[in-house]
Amino acid sequence: GAVVSQHPSRVICKSGTSVKIECRSLDFQATTMFWYRQFPKQSLMLMATSNEGSKATYEQGVEKDKFLINHASLTLSTLTVTSAHPEDSSFYICSASRASEEKLFFGSGTQLSVL
Amino acid sequence: SQQGEEDPQALSIQEGENATMNCSYKTSINNLQWYRQNSGRGLVHLILIRSNEREKHSGRLRVTLDTSKKSSSLLITASRAADTASYFCATSANQAGTALIFGKGTTLSVSS
Numbered sequence: 001g002a003v004v005s006q007h008p009s010r011v012i013c014k015s016g017t018s019v020k021i022e023c024r025s026l027d028f029q030a031t032t033m034f035w036y037r038q039f040p041k042q043s044l045m046l047m048a049t050s051n052e053g054s055k056a057t058y059e060q061g062v063e064k065d066k067f068l069i070n071h072a073s074l075t076l077s078t079l080t081v082t083s084a085h086p087e088d089s090s091f092y093i094c095s096a097s098r099a100s101e102e103k104l105f106f107g108s109g110t111q112l113s114v115l
Numbered sequence: 116s117q118q119g120e121e122d123p124q125a126l127s128i129q130e131g132e133n134a135t136m137n138c139s140y141k142t143s144i145n146n147l148q149w150y151r152q153n154s155g156r157g158l159v160h161l162i163l164i165r166s167n168e169r170e171k172h173s174g175r176l177r178v179t180l181d182t183s184k185k186s187s188s189l190l191i192t193a194s195r196a197a198d199t200a201s202y203f204c205a206t207s208a209n210q211a212g213t214a215l216i217f218g219k220g221t222t223l224s225v226s227s
Contacts, residue, residue, distance in 0.1 A: 006157070032212045043203060044158075044217045093157055097212045102146055104215055106157035 001027050004096050006107025013084055014115055021079045021110045023094030029074035030096035034104065035067075038091040047092075050077050084114040121204060121218040128225055134191040136221040138204030139184075145207050147180055148215065149189050152201045161189075161202075196227045 003026040013019050023033060032051050036044040048069050050056040056069035066088075068080040077096075081088055091111050095104040121138045128134055140147070146165045150158040164171045164180045164187065171178045177190040191198055201222045205215035 004157075034214050036217075041222070043219045046214050046216065049214050091155070095158075095215075099212075102207055103148055103160040103163055104158075106150075106159070108157040109155065111155065 002098060002105045003027055004030075004094065004105045004107045006094050006110060008110060009108060010111045010113075012113045012115065015085055016083055018080055018082045019084055019112060021081075021092055021094070021112075023077045023079070023096070023107050025075045025096045025098075025105070028096075028098050030077075031074075031099050032097045033071060033077040034095045034097075035069060035077075035079050036093045036095065038093060038109075040091075044093060047079075081112065084112070086114045088112065089114045121202075121221050123221060124219070125222045126224070128194055128223070130194060130196055130225055130227045132194055132225075134194050134198070134223055134225070136189045136202050136223070138187045138189070138218045140187075140204070140206050140216075140218070141185065142206070142208060144182075145209055147178075147187050148205045148207070149176075149178060149187075150203045150205060150217075152203065152220075154200075158203065191223075194223075194225045196225050199223060199225050 005024045007022050035047045038044045047062045048056045048058045050069045050071040052071045052074045058064045071077045093109040094107045148163045149161045152158045162173045164178050175192045180187045201220045203220040204218040
């Protein structure tokens with residue numbers, strides 16, 4: 001149980017376009033979802049925390065207008081990278097928490113390459 | 116933000132040997148967790164230790180926590196080639212449903 005599905009796994013786009021990444025909890029309702037960013041051979045940096053039906057809370061230094069997060073239901077959160085630029089190229093990973101559990105369940109990540 | 120350092124950054128061992136990874140953190144915690152990441156994939160939860168615990172075991176994994184030194188260690192015994200991955204510690208200051216802050220990770224390579 002506790003499977004988190006993330007799509008797409010890999011996306012290549014042109015500079016200036018927008019890219020949407022989906023994160024779904026398949027067999028549980030996620031009380032909270034988190035979006036992380038990871039550069040090659042580095043750790044995960046928390047970008048934002050989202051709760052269903054409310055605005056996401058962004059970490060310091062993360063542009064909320066560039067990284068739009070929508071948490072439409074208890075099983076779906078989306079991250080849209082707007083007007084992507086090459087410096088946005090990175091590995092984006094979503095995770096979800098299940099009620100009363102401290103551990104997180106992670107999606108398999110999305111490798112974004114902006115040309 | 117990141118919690119702190121993990122060492123070593125990279126570790127190469129032979130199958131059957133033990134691997135020890137260390138993690139330090141900066142702030143007060145509710146619990147500390149260890150995760151594993153295979154290259155280009157998401158993270159998988161390995162083990163959680165609470166702030167009032169000093170040691171925990173799960174299969175070939177042994178985790179220790181020293182809150183006075185703000186440090187933890189992960190020991191993998193009798194390593195296998197399949198243990199090759201990156202290992203991250205992560206801390207939580209609060210209870211369930213809060214974000215985890217990750218350390219920098221240790222890349223473990225186990226050769227057969």
